Amino acid sequence: MTTGALIFAFDNPDxxxxxxxxWSAYRIKQYLNIPVAVVxxxxxxxxxxxxxxxxxxxxxxxxxxxxFDDIGKAVPWRNANRVDxxxxxxxxxxxxxxxxxxxxxxxxxxxxxxxxxxxxxRWAMDATSxxxxxxxxxxxxxxxxxxxxxxxxxxxxxxxxxxxxxxxTMIRNNWNHYRDLYGIHQTQYRNDYALSISLGIVSGHxxxxxxxxxxxxxxxxxxxxxxxxxxxxxxxxxxNNRLRHQVIAGTDFHAMGKRQLGDIxxxxxxxxxxxxxxxxx
Numbered sequence: 701m702t703t704g705a706l707i708f709a710f711d712n713p714d715x716x717x718x719x720x721x722x723w724s725a726y727r728i729k730q731y732l733n734i735p736v737a738v739v740x741x742x743x744x745x746x747x748x749x750x751x752x753x754x755x756x757x758x759x760x761x762x763x764x765x766x767x768f769d770d771i772g773k774a775v776p777w778r779n780a781n782r783v784d785x786x787x788x789x790x791x792x793x794x795x796x797x798x799x800x801x802x803x804x805x806x807x808x809x810x811x812x813x814x815x816x817x818x819x820x821x822r823w824a825m826d827a828t829s830x831x832x833x834x835x836x837x838x839x840x841x842x843x844x845x846x847x848x849x850x851x852x853x854x855x856x857x858x859x860x861x862x863x864x865x866x867x868x869t870m871i872r873n874n875w876n877h878y879r880d881l882y883g884i885h886q887t888q889y890r891n892d893y894a895l896s897i898s899l900g901i902v903s904g905h906x907x908x909x910x911x912x913x914x915x916x917x918x919x920x921x922x923x924x925x926x927x928x929x930x931x932x933x934x935x936x937x938x939x940n941n942r943l944r945h946q947v948i949a950g951t952d953f954h955a956m957g958k959r960q961l962g963d964i965x966x967x968x969x970x971x972x973x974x975x976x977x978x979x980x981x
Contacts, residue, residue, distance in 0.1 A: 722748035825915030842883030867898035921957035
């Protein structure tokens with residue numbers, strides 16, 4: 701069975717997802733030791749030799765905009781093609797990763813090599829507290845429907861996975877109907893919502909879903925993310941307005957502040973750490 705990672709990277713004027721995906725690919729190979737394919741429409745991808753396969757695809761673009769706190773405005777959000785992962789992947793077992801999911805350990809390895817047909821994260825955890833993130837990151841809609849995260853999806857080429865992705869496609873293509881049905885106030889389509897609704901449908905509404913244990917560690921944009929001397933650090937103020945410093949080691953995380961992660965990647969690129977070859981940190 702072939703096993704590999706798949707990253708979707710559709711740039712917009714404010715976020716270079718292609719460069720982010722290349723940086724991520726080096727870390728995937730370092731910690732997980734699997735090949736990486738990228739799905740993109742960018743010709744600039746050719747300058748990154750790290751990708752084992754390049755899959756050109758045009759993004760589904762319906763005018764979606766998404767507001768990013770650290771950028772301070774809404775930017776074009778061309779990320780509705782995640783439902784195509786099953787049909788586009790060159791691998792028999794695939795690890796779909798967001799470009800801004802930072803692989804910082806081998807913690808996904810047992811799940812990558814398990815026999816489960818589909819796995820993803822159920823819970824989002826706040827990196828600063830180690831506790832569950834707020835309601836909006838774990839439930840959605842006026843029905844308080846539980847949210848599973850499309851940030852990491854691990855699947856086999858199987859009937860189960862195909863049913864899930866086919867259902868996600870149906871939900872995306874009929875988004876206004878499902879918004880009304882689940883009481884979702886946001887107008888923009890979200891992969892996480894589509895995945896969650898799909899898992900509800902495919903499980904026969906039992907919500908019995910195989911999940912990656914623990915939580916998806918999330919770093920909110922209001923937390924300063926830094927990378928120095930091989931360690932990721934967080935700087936933030938606690939409930940008493942005191943400045944806190946925390947080091948992240950031995951765990952992956954989802955960097956929700958795209959500009960901060962982009963600055964780290966720019967620094968690594970200037971140092972030649974991911975264009976010319978992987979550097980073990």
